[in-house]
Amino acid sequence: xxxxxxxxxxxxxxxxxxxxxxxxxxxxxxxxxxxxxxxxxxxxxxxxxxxxxxxxxxxxxxxxxxxxxxxxxxxxxxxxxxxxxxxxxxxxxxxxxx
Numbered sequence: 001x002x003x004x005x006x007x008x009x010x011x012x013x014x015x016x017x018x019x020x021x022x023x024x025x026x027x028x029x030x031x032x033x034x035x036x037x038x039x040x041x042x043x044x045x046x047x048x049x050x051x052x053x054x055x056x057x058x059x060x061x062x063x064x065x066x067x068x069x070x071x072x073x074x075x076x077x078x079x080x081x082x083x084x085x086x087x088x089x090x091x092x093x094x095x096x097x098x
Contacts, residue, residue: 020073
């Protein structure tokens with residue numbers, strides 16, 4: 001079984017363009033095939049491995065809870081995060097395998 005994952009997130013005081021906290025979160029999410037959709041401004045994965053997503057979410061939550069563990073982060077912190085997860089549709093899973 002695969003998951004469909006949609007994440008909307010906002011970080012406060014994350015200095016742009018360097019965005020050290022945002023870049024660390026991005027690295028975790030892209031490791032499990034969750035990518036940024038510029039049209040909706042959300043992170044989306046249409047057919048994500050639940051095991052890999054759980055592993056990467058653990059890292060994401062660690063960094064959001066402890067942003068100063070990332071070298072160069074001074075004030076950045078989580079403003080909000082919304083996560084939606086449901087079972088991926090079979091057509092999406094089949095397309096992801098090809």
